Each structure stands twice: as C-alpha cells, then as structure tokens.
Amino acid sequence: MPGSPAPIHLDALGPNGPYRAQAREVVTDVTGRPVAELSTVPRLYVRRGLAALRRAETPPLDERVAALAEAGRLFATATLGGMSVERYEHAVARVSGLPIPIVREATRNTATGLAGAYGFAHQARPRGSRDPSNGAGTAVWIRRADVLAVLTAGNHPGIHVQWAEALALGYRVAVRPSRREPLSAHRLVTALHEAGFGGDQVALMPTDHGTADELVGGADLAMVYGDDVVDKYRASTTVLTHGPGRAKILITSDTDFTRHLDTIVDSIGQQAGAGCVNATAVFVEGDPAPVAEAVADRLAGLPSLPPESDRAVLPVRRLDAARLLEKYVHAEAAGARAWLGGDGLAAELGDGSAALRPAVFQLDRADAPQARLEMPFPCVWVAPWSRADGLAPLRDTIVLTALTSDRDLVGRLLDEPTIRNLHVGDHPTHVLVPGLPNDGYLGEFLMRSKTFTHTAPAPLAAPAPPAVPAAVS
Structure with missing residues (x-):
C-alpha cells in the first residue's frame, strides 16, 4: 500500500543478542495489512538458548528488584526497538483489535506490576x-x-506481568510470544534487557507450534495459555496451565438484580469482553428473562468504532474472521432466545474489518452446554438456576460473582475447589485486586519450602600439653 510504513522487525532476543531468522511470519492488523515481521527460530536455536539460560547465574535480589522497576518505567515511557510507546500502543490496538484505551491501561498496569513483582510474588510465601x-x-x-x-497468549497485553514475577524469584525465563500479538512480549523483553537483565536471564524465542513443544520439554518448568495447549499439558506436574476462564455470575432470589446492573454489565462488557475474567454466563434463581432484557438494553448502546479510536469499547477483527465467528455463535445458539445479536454480530467498519457487537442469549436450563462457551467479545448466556441444580453449573470457573445474602450458599461456593475466585456482592468479575491471586499465586507453582537447621559444630579439642620430663637425680 503506497505510503504505508515499513513493517516492524520483531527479532528473536537471545543470549547472543537480537537474531533475525530466515523464517519469518507476517503479523497483520485487523484489515489484513502487514504491520510486523516476526522471526521464527529453529529447534537448534531453542536448545542452545535454553542451555545458556541453564548455565547463567541468578543476579542478586536487590539487582533483580531494581531492574524490574526500571524495565517497567522503560516499557511505559521509552522508545524501545525504535518504537515509541505511542506507536507501540497504536500497533497493538490495530493488530489485536483491542480498543486503544485498554492497551494504554495495560501499559500502565505493566509498569506498576513490574515495580511490585517481588512483593506480589512473595504473597505466596x-x-x-x-x-x-x-x-x-x-x-x-x-x-x-x-x-x-512461557507460551504466552495474545488476547490481552497485560498478561505478561505474571511471568515477570518469575524473574523476581530468581528464575531464568524463555518466552515464546503469541503469533497473534507478539509486540507486547517483544517490547517487555527489550525493556528487561535495557534495564540490566542479560539475554541469558530472559530470552524471547518465537517458534512454530512444533518447536514450542521443544521449548516446554527443554525447560525445567513451563507456563502455557490457551485451550489447545492447556488440553495437551493439563496432566503434567511441570507445566502450569491457564485457560479458559469461564467467569460467571449467580443471582439468587433474595437479590434485586436492578440494584446490581452496573456490576453485571461491567463484568460482561469491560475490557471489550475479551478477557478470561469477563463474565460469559449469568445464572438467575427465578425467571432469567428480565435480567437478559436489562443487560441487552445496556449493551446495545455500545458504539462500533476502529480500535485506535479513543472512544472504542468493542474488539475488532478482520471482516472474514468476524463473519466466521458470527456464524459459529449463531449455530451454537440454536434453540436459545436471542435478546441481542441474533440479527448479526459483525458490524462492518468500511476498511475490511468489523467490530464484534455484543450478544445476549437466554437458555432454558442451567446445564445447557452453551453456558460453557467463552467468546472473545461481550457474549453472555443467561440461564435459570435453582437449588436443585446445585453447584454443578457453577463449577470450572475462574471467578464467580455471587449476588446473594445466603451465607450457607456462600460457604459452599467458597469450599468448591473448581471455583478459583469468589466475589460476593458488587465486585465485577474482571476487577483484580493487586497482590491477590488471579488463578492461584505463581509462587505456589515455582517455589517450595524446605527445612534448614544450623547448629554450630563443636570446636576441636585443644591438644594435650607436652609431658614434663622427670627431674634427673
């Protein structure tokens, strides 16, 4: 395209510095226009890189803490790899389709998270x-x-803060960026190198899927995100899996939902509905129709705008991808009542992209399979729930917001191990409290305790004095 800027080169960042591989993958924006070229490294590069990380010494704690804080400052303010923070944020919005206000918020949160990484990590101690x-x-x-x-996800740029805690704990880290949005991981590793971490302390290793297995198998421990890899590694004791989220809301009959409508709508629609902690199912004790109708009325007013707009609130995809997603959702929603989105989800923006409009569907039973579907936009399934249904529909949930005054029920929800986080009252599912775990503390996986006893050894016995010779008579 005439006048288009040259693609950004996203090199691998390893122990020997930047490496531009012969194999490269084109990273496009929401219209299909090339934005960046991502170097894809071979197996030999991964093996040698992991060997270098294994040989490296861990820097002292005070140096790690200072370098993490400096990396956060650089990430949020500096020109890194030739990209200003403004150009980086614009590129991430265009590539990921996330509204730029969300990208800017993630930049600020990354800086804060890096500065506090050691303290956050030690909450698990x-x-x-x-x-x-x-x-x-x-x-x-x-x-x-x-x-x-770390095999990172590309659904949100703020996801990288978590793995940075491993550096605070003294790990050396090899990061495989998401091929969907590799800009954020590349910028963060660049900032960490600029702040003082060596390439043998933290490395960026973009790979294809097959070589990603080599990366996981060659490291001591691994962290992975996404449905496809989670199923592969779920049984492993050396791999920490994240995803999917399936955040939910429960409204019991003793609650006037209209007083909590802001919390319900925010849980579904904030962060463009793209996060694993956005609510995808609402269970209502009683008639779910009034809840579905009220939520649909609120979400219907959200504007359809390009992701770089300051007023954007909805995710954007290439038009063909948006149409495929629309077709899939409508097929899955067969038999459900559409309060919003039944006549279309893809709003064309005129440049080959489309905003993903919100969807609200009403189900006829709590155990309907659609209640487990998680979409990358504001899409919620509203279902009836009764005490006879029990906790089964609420299980396998990253966060549950319970709008109830039933203390016995709250106790049962708190004891349920597959509900990883529980909010009671007006606390949206997507709001995370700094220092508290999102999906468990990372330190629970990376660290262990052992006993250390130290008793001073007994001193050596003093040598006996030499015998005094008898007097000669």
Missing part, C-alpha cells in the same frame, strides 16, 4: 518460611528449578 524464631531450624523458600518456559 508460606508463613512458616518467614518466621526465623524456631531456634536453630527454620523453613526456607526456594526455587523448584532454574529455567521457566
């Missing part, structure tokens, strides 16, 4: 390992291993 009062013995909190591989 057992109390026993912090108490040195056990005489000569105590518990110490140590790494399970040395090298962590």
Whole structure:
C-alpha cells in the first residue's frame, strides 16, 4: 500500500543478542495489512538458548528488584526497538483489535506490576518460611528449578506481568510470544534487557507450534495459555496451565438484580469482553428473562468504532474472521432466545474489518452446554438456576460473582475447589485486586519450602600439653 510504513522487525532476543531468522511470519492488523515481521527460530536455536539460560547465574535480589522497576518505567515511557510507546500502543490496538484505551491501561498496569513483582510474588510465601524464631531450624523458600518456559497468549497485553514475577524469584525465563500479538512480549523483553537483565536471564524465542513443544520439554518448568495447549499439558506436574476462564455470575432470589446492573454489565462488557475474567454466563434463581432484557438494553448502546479510536469499547477483527465467528455463535445458539445479536454480530467498519457487537442469549436450563462457551467479545448466556441444580453449573470457573445474602450458599461456593475466585456482592468479575491471586499465586507453582537447621559444630579439642620430663637425680 503506497505510503504505508515499513513493517516492524520483531527479532528473536537471545543470549547472543537480537537474531533475525530466515523464517519469518507476517503479523497483520485487523484489515489484513502487514504491520510486523516476526522471526521464527529453529529447534537448534531453542536448545542452545535454553542451555545458556541453564548455565547463567541468578543476579542478586536487590539487582533483580531494581531492574524490574526500571524495565517497567522503560516499557511505559521509552522508545524501545525504535518504537515509541505511542506507536507501540497504536500497533497493538490495530493488530489485536483491542480498543486503544485498554492497551494504554495495560501499559500502565505493566509498569506498576513490574515495580511490585517481588512483593506480589512473595504473597505466596508460606508463613512458616518467614518466621526465623524456631531456634536453630527454620523453613526456607526456594526455587523448584532454574529455567521457566512461557507460551504466552495474545488476547490481552497485560498478561505478561505474571511471568515477570518469575524473574523476581530468581528464575531464568524463555518466552515464546503469541503469533497473534507478539509486540507486547517483544517490547517487555527489550525493556528487561535495557534495564540490566542479560539475554541469558530472559530470552524471547518465537517458534512454530512444533518447536514450542521443544521449548516446554527443554525447560525445567513451563507456563502455557490457551485451550489447545492447556488440553495437551493439563496432566503434567511441570507445566502450569491457564485457560479458559469461564467467569460467571449467580443471582439468587433474595437479590434485586436492578440494584446490581452496573456490576453485571461491567463484568460482561469491560475490557471489550475479551478477557478470561469477563463474565460469559449469568445464572438467575427465578425467571432469567428480565435480567437478559436489562443487560441487552445496556449493551446495545455500545458504539462500533476502529480500535485506535479513543472512544472504542468493542474488539475488532478482520471482516472474514468476524463473519466466521458470527456464524459459529449463531449455530451454537440454536434453540436459545436471542435478546441481542441474533440479527448479526459483525458490524462492518468500511476498511475490511468489523467490530464484534455484543450478544445476549437466554437458555432454558442451567446445564445447557452453551453456558460453557467463552467468546472473545461481550457474549453472555443467561440461564435459570435453582437449588436443585446445585453447584454443578457453577463449577470450572475462574471467578464467580455471587449476588446473594445466603451465607450457607456462600460457604459452599467458597469450599468448591473448581471455583478459583469468589466475589460476593458488587465486585465485577474482571476487577483484580493487586497482590491477590488471579488463578492461584505463581509462587505456589515455582517455589517450595524446605527445612534448614544450623547448629554450630563443636570446636576441636585443644591438644594435650607436652609431658614434663622427670627431674634427673
């Protein structure tokens, strides 16, 4: 296209510096226009890179903490790899389709998260390992291993803050960026290098899917995101899986939902409905129709705008991809009552892209399979729920907001292990409290405790004095 800027080169960033591979993948924006070229490294590069990470020494704690804070400052303010923060945010919005206000918020949150990474990571530390009062013995909190591989997701740029906590804990980290949106991972690793972490401390290793398995298998531990890889590694004790979210809301009959409508709508629509913590199902004790109608009325007013607009609130995709998603959702919604989105979900923007409009569907039973569907835009399934249904429809949930005054029910929800987070009252599903776990603390996976006792050894016995010779008579 005449006048289009040259594509951004996203090189691998390894122990020997930037590496521009012969194999490259074109990263396009929501219209299909090329924005960047991502180098894709071969297996040999991954093996050698992991070997270098394994040989490296961990920097002292005070150096790691200072470097993480400096990396956060650079990420949010500096020109890195030739990209200003403004150009980076614009590119991420155009590539991911996320509204630019969300991208800017993620930039600020990344800076804050890096500055507090050590403190956040240590929230998982057992109390026993912090108490040195056990005489000569105590518990110490140590790494399970040395090298962590991370297969990142591309649905939100703020996701990278979590793996940075591993650097605070002394791990060396190999990051495979999402091929859908690799800009954020590349910028963060660049910032970490500029702040003082070596290429043998944190490396960016873009790979194809097959080589990604080599990365996971060659590291000591791994963290992965996304439905496809989660199913592959779910049974592994050395791989931490994240996804899908399936955030939900429960409204019991003792609650006037109209007083909590802001919380319900925000849970569904904030962050463009693209996060794993956005609500995708609402269960109502009683008639779900009034809830579905009220939510649909509120969501219907959201504007359809290009992602770089300051007023954008909905995600954007290439028109053909949006049409395919629309077709899929409508097929899955067969038999459900459409309060919003039944006549179309893809709103063309005139440039080959489309905004994904909100959808609200009413189901006829709590165990309907659609209630488990998670879409990358504001799409919610509203279903009836009764005490006879029990907790089964609410299980397998990253976060549940319960709008209820039933204390016994709250206790049962809190005890349910497959509900990973529980909010009671007006707390939207997507709002995370700094320092509290999102899907468990990362430190629970990366660290372990062991006993250390130290007793001073007994001093060597003093040598016996030489015998005094008897007097000669």
